[in-house]
Amino acid sequence: MSETIVAVDRALDVLLLLYNNGQEIGVSEIGRELGLHKSTVHRTLATLENKGFVHQNRENGKYWLGTKIYAMGLRVGEKLSLVDIIRPYAKELFDEFQEVVNVSILDKDSHDGYKTIIILKEVDTNKVLSVNPNIGSSSDAHASSVGKCLLAFSKDIDFNKISNNHLKKHTENTLSNKDELIKELKKVKEDGYAIDDEEQELGLYCIGAPILDKNGDAIAAISMSGPTARMKRQDINDKILKVVETAKEISLATRQLR
Structure with missing residues (x-):
């Protein structure tokens, strides 16, 4: 050997x-x-x-x-009980608003700053966004609503690991300064939800809320996203309330796993 x-x-x-x-x-x-x-x-x-x-x-x-094990399992079609529990709630949110719904977890193991990994997606294939990542794909946590929720509500976040070099500026709205990001995360924790207002992609607006365990730590986050004009045009407060409400319902349902 x-x-x-x-x-x-x-x-x-x-x-x-x-x-x-x-x-x-x-x-x-x-x-x-x-x-x-x-x-x-x-x-x-x-x-x-x-x-x-x-x-x-x-x-x-x-x-x-590490979360790479989780992501790889998803890629080969492994079914996880967490996903099975979340799926009907994500589907209900999608059915009500007909906007893309994603559920993501935090990748703490990346050496290029914190990332999020999509574990569940509900989408209308007839409505194609220019950024529509697949299950198992990752993106910068600081530039998304789910990422900000996960950073704000997750334990064991090492802010020394975050530097301005890790905060890639995707658009003019992206938070690329560490102090500004920390300030934003404090607001997210106070509000109970996060907004991505064209921070990942111009023309894309996203509302995210954390899925919490019994200790108040994030195990995942759920988001609803769509074109900025359509998301903001009507019922934006209803959409925020529904995303937050859905996240709370999922939090209660998933605690049986913990």
Whole structure:
């Protein structure tokens, strides 16, 4: 067996251990369980973390599976109970307003700033937006309503990881200054929802709200988006209230998973 295959086998053993354990594990415990030296475990975890397959909790130093595992599962059609629970609520929101509905999670493992990953989508294929990403695709968290909700309501956000270099300016409306972003996130937490007013794409307006666990931490976020003129033309307050209401209903429904 070549050294390359041994290294891959070792990495897969680490992922399977994390999966089967069902909770965060420290380096020493991983080493004991797999009979590996700490230095070997460190190198393996560093490689996996660099690719987004594991995530380190900076508060306790322990590791858990990363959101790339989640995204890959979605790409190959794996059904997750979270998605199954959310789907009817997303469909109801779409049916009422006939605007694109997305549900996203936060990718904390990206080395290019925080990203969001779409896990569920409701869309009318006859209404095509110029930006209509597929399930499993990622985008900059700072430039979307779901991203701002996830940053505002998620625990373990390392603002030292966010620099102005990571805040890509997609349009003139994009928040590209760290201090301005932090100020916006405080407002999002106070309001309970976020707006993307042509920050990701000119002509696109989006309303997002967080899906929260019993501790008030975001496990996902839901959004409704469409052309700015149509979204703002009528019933904008009704749309905001409905997105927030839907997120709260989903939050209650998903707590059975926690």
